[in-house]
Amino acid sequence: MEFNVQYILFAFAPIFFGFIIWEVWYLKGRKSEYPTAQYSWADTLSNGVLALMHEAADAIAAIGIMVVYNTLFGYHLFEIENTVWSILLLFVMQDFLYYWFHRASHRIRWFWASHVVHHSSESLNFSTAFRQSATYPISGMWLFWLPLIALGFQPETVIAVVLFNLAYQFFIHTQVAPKLGWIEFIFNTPSHHRVHHARNPEYIDQNYAGTLIIWDRLFGTFVEEKDELPCEYGITDQIQTHNPITLTLHEWQAMLKDVCAPNQSLWHRVKHLWAPPEWGKNKEKTEENKGFLHTRAQS
Known part of the structure; x- marks a missing residue:
């Protein structure tokens, strides 16, 4: 995988860390107002280590995944050049497929075994966006982009759009942003994503959007955040640990135990x-x- 594609998220790192520093400063003295948004050393360090493990696993898996992508691209259906319009189309199609990946990650246990890591914190702040699993290459996130490559979108361009989508999602992991007016009808926002991270029965398994909330509105998985129903974060069977290895593997272990x-x-x-x-x-x-x-x- 080319350097300028593989390391897109690293290029955003100074912006990400800048927002985290700002949020830490903003939350100082506001514990009563944002009790579940506060940063703790244990939770934040755990998020950081999980992010490094995730990136390392992706880097190792990238070699094999790109072999699959490039092989499939050799049989693509259409010749699609990189233009403003083709990339815009790719953005919409990739976001549509991301919706189904994300929905599968909650409704199919094999995919949930990876995705549960992201939901396992009882806090929600910008650092939660770093809380990712090293096992995504095993569960198969990369499978969802195969239709795009089969159509004729270049593998490197598909990867770039995926990474920009993920970069956008960093900014919706916060409790300090209010609702954003008309933007709420089209785009995924912090308010929508707070609902997604909540374990309240009224909120759970809703708002799967990546960038565009329109997919949730179309497919009946949209729920609006309600002031009278504050979000409770975490998972229904909450795991009480900050150990990155345990957080990464606990659902895989539970699933295989059930299988056996x-x-x-x-x-x-x-x-x-x-x-x-x-x-x-x-x-x-x-x-x-x-x-x-x-x-x-x-x-």
Whole structure:
């Protein structure tokens, strides 16, 4: 992968760190107003280490992924040159596919095993954007961009658009930004993304947008942030650790444990991989209820 494509996010690093420093300063003395936005050394360092692990894993996987992309590009359907209009089209199409990647990352446990890392903090601030998983190459984020390359968009251009999309998303990880008027109808904003990070039953698994919120509005996954319902951050089965290795692997371990559990059909073992993350827990509750009813019937 070419240097100027692979390191786009590094080029943004001074801007990212500048916003983090500003947010730390702004939040000082406002703990009662923004209790879950405060920076702590443990959480922030954990986010930073996770970001470095993520970048290292992406750099290692990039060689193999680019071989796949370039091979597929050899069979592309259309000749698409890099112009303003083609890149604008690519931006919209990639954002559409990002929506489905992000939705899959919440509703398919195999993908959730990676994405859960990003949601595992009970705080939300700019540094949370760095909280990424090193296992995305394994779960297969890169698979979602294959249709773009098959159409004829150049692999390096696709990667660049993906990275710019991710760079934009850094700026929506904050609690200090208010709602932004008409922008809220078209673009993903801090308000929309606060809802996405919330574990409140009314908010959970909503607002999957990358850059454009229009996909959520079209596909029925949009929920507006409500002043009377403050966001509670984290995951439903909250993991109480700042250890980056544990944060990266805990859901993979839990998923594989469920796959290997005794007294299951092959169908149920496989379903632990592709069913929603809560499926196994709901199944256990159903079995418990059946057992309870059976016991009552016998008594």
